[in-house]
Amino acid sequence: MTVDTASFFTRAVHAGRGQQPAASRATPIYLTAGFEFEDFDHAASHFGTGAGFGYTRTGNPTVQAVERQLAALESGADAVLLGSGQAAIATALLTVAGAGDHIVSSTHIYEGTRGLLLDNLSRLGIETTFVDDIADGDEWRAAIRPNTRALFGESIANARNDVLDIAAVSAIGDEYAIPLIVDNTLATPFLVRPIEHGAAIVVHSASKFLAGHGSVLGGVIVDDGRFDAARAGHNAPHLVLPGRGGLASVAERHGSRARGAYARESVAPRFGASPSPLNAFLIGQGAETLGLRVERQSRSALSIARWLDAHDDVESVDHVGLESHPHHATALRYLDGGFGSIFTFTLRGGLEAARHFVESVDVFTHMTHIGDVRSLVLHPATTSHAYRTEEEREVLGVRPGTLRLSIGIEDPTDLIADLDRVLSGVREVVA
Numbered sequence: 337m338t339v340d341t342a343s344f345f346t347r348a349v350h351a352g353r354g355q356q357p358a359a360s361r362a363t364p365i366y367l368t369a370g371f372e373f374e375d376f377d378h379a380a381s382h383f384g385t386g387a388g389f390g391y392t393r394t395g396n397p398t399v400q401a402v403e404r405q406l407a408a409l410e411s412g413a414d415a416v417l418l419g420s421g422q423a424a425i426a427t428a429l430l431t432v433a434g435a436g437d438h439i440v441s442s443t444h445i446y447e448g449t450r451g452l453l454l455d456n457l458s459r460l461g462i463e464t465t466f467v468d469d470i471a472d473g474d475e476w477r478a479a480i481r482p483n484t485r486a487l488f489g490e491s492i493a494n495a496r497n498d499v500l501d502i503a504a505v506s507a508i509g510d511e512y513a514i515p516l517i518v519d520n521t522l523a524t525p526f527l528v529r530p531i532e533h534g535a536a537i538v539v540h541s542a543s544k545f546l547a548g549h550g551s552v553l554g555g556v557i558v559d560d561g562r563f564d565a566a567r568a569g570h571n572a573p574h575l576v577l578p579g580r581g582g583l584a585s586v587a588e589r590h591g592s593r594a595r596g597a598y599a600r601e602s603v604a605p606r607f608g609a610s611p612s613p614l615n616a617f618l619i620g621q622g623a624e625t626l627g628l629r630v631e632r633q634s635r636s637a638l639s640i641a642r643w644l645d646a647h648d649d650v651e652s653v654d655h656v657g658l659e660s661h662p663h664h665a666t667a668l669r670y671l672d673g674g675f676g677s678i679f680t681f682t683l684r685g686g687l688e689a690a691r692h693f694v695e696s697v698d699v700f701t702h703m704t705h706i707g708d709v710r711s712l713v714l715h716p717a718t719t720s721h722a723y724r725t726e727e728e729r730e731v732l733g734v735r736p737g738t739l740r741l742s743i744g745i746e747d748p749t750d751l752i753a754d755l756d757r758v759l760s761g762v763r764e765v766v767a
């Protein structure tokens with residue numbers, strides 16, 4: 337008996353296996369939990385060395401192709417794809433820190449990351465100190481302790497559009513042999529590649545610009561491959577000490593790529609936030625048009641920011657492309673090809689004006705997402721930043737009349753027409 341002569345039930349799951357590989361130009365989607373071993377020794381060698389593919393949680397060809405694409409776009413040595421941006425940030429932080437360790441983070445970060453640091457990593461014994469004025473090197477230095485294992489910040493932050501001086505902060509990290517981790521979600525590697533400026537690790541929510549179409553979640557960690565065991569080993573004992581059962585250390589096995597290897601071998605597959613190969617495919621396909629989208633979105637966003645800035649009903653616009661923004665000079669040093677397309681502006685009419693605004697938009701969509709091909713609007717004070725105190729919101733640039741825009745790829749003329757119509761209505765409601 338062979339599969340061909342087996343019963344219906346058996347043929348249903350075994351017929352048609354073993355197709356020949358074909359030279360697909362688009363990345364094939366290996367939507368499979370696992371991979372067949374060629375023989376006895378192949379299985380043993382996969383488990384012994386990790387080479388090749390065995391099980392999708394530890395490696396998958398579609399996922400690997402996208403990891404290589406994103407590592408190349410970020411000028412990194414290695415990338416690990418994960419199921420969401422939060423999973424990527426958690427994995428990156430757990431790659432560098434453990435119980436008893438400490439992280440120094442910018443205050444101007446995604447609320448989900450802040451919650452992870454304050455509510456979850458704190459319970460694992462990892463403490464965080466926040467830096468309010470990220471342009472002040474002394475504030476970063478003062479926050480560093482002997483057990484600090486990473487500095488963390490966002491290249492462009494929401495809501496105030498603060499821009500991190502990546503070279504300055506990574507140089508401070510270097511003085512203490514501490515890696516700088518940069519969340520580059522809002523800028524994307526089209527506008528800035530933090531590793532080229534000294535950052536050690538870049539993380540993304542791939543759910544945003546990388547995938548680009550608002551259809552999947554994903555996250556990625558990109559490592560610079562510049563781990564120096566002699567200089568930084570004292571801050572990373574898990575990379576330089578022998579492994580369980582006397583195994584050679586990660587640094588002995590992977591050299592300067594030890595940190596990325598540890599994330600891939602130990603943290604990502606154990607905590608288990610693996611991406612679906614289908615989602616990986618969609619992220620890789622999205623990233624093919626990243627530059628086209630971000631270039632246009634950034635151009636449209638700047639013209640919309642200028643238009644809003646000149647509008648009587650608008651109190652202020654926090655867009656780093658405007659000459660009036662306090663970080664404009666820093667942005668000019670780091671951002672090449674645009675200033676991004678996510679920014680906030682504040683209506684003079686306060687909360688009631690904001691309520692009318694989100695309920696009146698037509699071309700814009702009212703939802704909590706960014707980096708989509710569609711233009712989106714959200715009222716941060718009652719949504720993403722609702723759990724902050726009013727004083728904290730003020731520091732973060734989130735007031736009752738503040739709205740966040742994420743500009744898509746529509747014709748900017750249509751976007752401005754939508755805003756013009758909505759703002760005329762706002763005046764009637766508030767007056």
Ligand SMILES: *Cc1c(COP(=O)(O)O)cnc(C)c1O
Nearest residue numbers: 420421422446521541543553554
């Ligand atoms: C959305 C976002 C995240 C979290 O990513 P998810 O894919 O939603 O898990 C982290 N950082 C920034 C800057 C984000 O915008």
